[in-house]
Amino acid sequence: MENSLELAGITKAFGRTGVLADIDLAVQPGEFLSLVGPSGCGKSTLLRIIAGLEHQDAGQVRIAGRVVDRLSPRARNIAMVFQNYALYPHMSASENIALPLKVDRLSLAERLPLLRYLSPRRPRIERDIVEEVGKVAEALQIEPLLARKPGQLSGGQRQRVALARAMVRQPSLFLMDEPLSNLDAQLRVHMRDELTDLHRRLGATFIYVTHDQIEAMTMSSRIAMLDGGQLAQIGSPAELYERPASLVVARFIGSPAINILPARLDASGSVLVGNLPAGLVVPGRIAGPVSLGLRPEHVRLHAVCERPMPMATIRRSEHHGADRLLHLDLVEDRKAGLIVRIPQDDSGRYQPGETYGIGFAPEKAHLFDGDGMRMAVTGTAPARIGAAA
Ligand SMILES: Nc1ncnc2c1ncn2[C@@H]1O[C@H](COP(=O)(O)OP(=O)(O)OP(=O)(O)O)[C@@H](O)[C@H]1O
Ligand SMILES: [Mg+2]
Structure with a gap:
């Protein structure tokens, strides 16, 4: 006291x-x-x-x-x-x-x-x-x-x-x-x-x-x-x-900043990025625009996709000591970019110009409604989308 x-x-x-x-x-x-x-x-x-x-x-x-x-x-x-x-x-x-x-x-x-x-x-x-x-x-x-x-x-x-x-x-x-x-x-x-x-x-x-x-x-x-x-x-x-409570908090905390992808809930509660399912389901909510937040370290890049998924092309690759930051453009929506943090890797993968499927573990995704407030993700599609690269 x-x-x-x-x-x-x-x-x-x-x-x-x-x-x-x-x-x-x-x-x-x-x-x-x-x-x-x-x-x-x-x-x-x-x-x-x-x-x-x-x-x-x-x-x-x-x-x-x-x-x-x-x-x-x-x-x-x-x-x-x-x-x-x-x-x-x-x-x-x-x-x-x-x-x-x-x-x-x-x-x-x-x-x-x-x-x-x-x-x-x-x-x-x-x-x-x-x-x-x-x-x-x-x-x-x-x-x-x-x-x-x-x-x-x-x-x-x-x-x-x-x-x-x-x-x-x-x-x-x-x-x-x-x-x-x-x-x-x-x-x-x-x-x-x-x-x-x-x-x-x-x-x-x-x-x-x-x-x-x-x-x-x-x-x-x-x-x-x-x-x-x-x-x-x-x-x-x-x-x-x-667990940021809103888009404002999500954007403020974290460096590099969280990726926010424009997305949409369809009538069945499935989250679509572009027109492709992102692997998240939110039943019981009204269809409409939402935002999908993914921290740079939580994006998984898939060279082989088992099912249709959002794709992105590497624009730039930056050396950051132990990590590498990849800057990508979504294929479906050129205006939307994202940053992916991967461990430094000398196998020559992830070169500019290459295109990958964008995946993530559902529990690492953040979903925000039209007002920017956090939505509970109440259901998930199969835990992994596509095979790991
Ligand atoms: N004495 C004052 N008279 C009128 N307006 C003021 C006065 N002091 C602050 N404001 C206004 O109140 C708001 C909050 O100001 P404040 O200085 O608390 O912001 P802050 O969060 O500290 O910003 P910063 O991060 O830039 O320091 C601002 O819009 C500012 O213009
Ligand atoms: Mg101040």
Whole structure:
């Protein structure tokens, strides 16, 4: 309970533009929850509401079981780390980190250049602060940098100083808004590890906004996806990957992205791609357009087809280390392409220009209705279509 977070019915509009509509979310103590979604969907707005930097039109924010809606950002004791670090350029790293503690513990007069020397308690408080800054700096391994100004630090070092400043008040809830997006690719990977490690060591609750689905997949205990002002889905990375609740989620999670093939349900409930049966049956649904989702690693290419099946021609083959990515065009529908991930293979198979049957294990297929919502596949055609190549 200590550092849990609950949102109940959070609603927010800017003028006439609705941004968040009735968001309910419960974050467990110590959880690492990533908040993802397309640009402009309200991720930053939701974080700012939790932090108290923005006020919701309706709904409640509860931290550790307590309603905090009337508390100032400072009183909520939340750490917020932004993408642009927001360090003071004229202060050294240690002064930047110490600032929140000074604001908390010293009066305005005690912080003024001349008056401060009149305060009898100031030296003791400042000694404590130096000690606490030292501890945080040690945890983040930035002790050698403490005397430097932000302008003398690299992007990753600045990010660590910003983190240190957020950590120094020992908050139990960390809100991070794309904290790594200003870093180069290599440093991002490194900081990803550091943040995961920090989360483990602190045992604090992290809410982490990112555009980067790989970051979300690798770091989080759960991912919440926001779309159109609502939570499209919340679950473990594996749940979102294996059972996306909608086309939007399916498309967002996974790299390369899931293949979405335009398809159709016929009157018997059979799924057709082009005019050919794809091997899936969904009885009891009204005939009409659907979308068939196949992850790149779940497509099977058949050189020999035992029955009519959708065919595709390889346009390009890319070397990706251990894997190869094949880009194919559907023969039936030239506009629809798909990407297939196969293990690297030196037998000379799968050359551009070759045509294969498109198959898959039925339990690996995702089917979405005309509104983009996941459909249960209630029946399947024989488990394997065609013979393996
Ligand atoms: N202060 C504001 N006044 C008016 N509109 C705003 C304000 N802040 C945000 N918005 C609008 O609210 C919507 C949500 O913005 P928000 O910054 O929360 O999105 P986001 O999901 O963080 O996007 P991004 O991924 O690009 O950072 C956007 O349409 C934005 O233009
Ligand atoms: Mg944002």
